[in-house]
Amino acid sequence: MPFSQQLVDRVNVVISKHETKRSALIPVLSEVQNEFGWLSVESMTEVAQILELHPSSVRSVATFYTMFFTKPVGKRVIWLCKTLSCALRGADKVERYVSEKLGVHTGETTSDGKIVFMETECLASCGSAPVMLAGDELYDCLSRNIIDEVIEKLQAD
Ligand code: FES
Structure with missing residues (x-):
């Protein structure tokens, strides 16, 4: 799908904030992913054309970082931290509960196409583990009630 003028x-605003076009690659990919999902x-x-890079350079960056999706996924993403502090404070239980509620395993999208459930590395809030990022918001000290509210909110979006 061609890029809209907007x-x-x-x-172009993202590029203007960087010294070189190449250094804008990750934020530009984020902007494009925000648009199309x-x-x-x-x-x-x-x-690649806009940044004057070889398409394979763009593809290798996009496939390297877990935050980029190179296949269609749910409109909203739940990122569950599975790194040490969260693992020690029940990330596995959270994973089971979220999976049960959504009817998917990590890495999968709900049947209505609304939510994709992903694992991630540390979200930099280790002191309040377990933690997940849903949409643009970070949720910590996760409990079943918080998870219920988050999922309800994402489903209503
Ligand atoms: S280990 Fe989960 S936020 Fe750092």
Whole structure:
């Protein structure tokens, strides 16, 4: 899907904040993913053209970072931290509960296409583990009640 003029304008703003076009690659990919929900081959090719990079360089960055999706996923993402502090404070239980509530395993999207459930590394809130990021918000000291509220909110979006 070709980029809209609004997206191109936002991408140009991102580029203008960086010394070189190459150094804007990750934030530009984030901007494009925010628009489409994932990064198609066409989107990555367009990013390569805008940033004057080889398409394979863009693709290797997009496939290296877990935060980028190169296949369509749910509209909203739940990122559950599974790193040490969260693991010690019940991330596995949280994972089971979220999986049960959504009817998916980590890495999968709900059947209505609304939510994708992903694992991630430390979200920098280790002191209040277990932690997850849903949409743009960080939720810590997770309990069943908090998880219920978060999922309800994402489903209503
Ligand atoms: S280990 Fe989970 S936030 Fe740091």
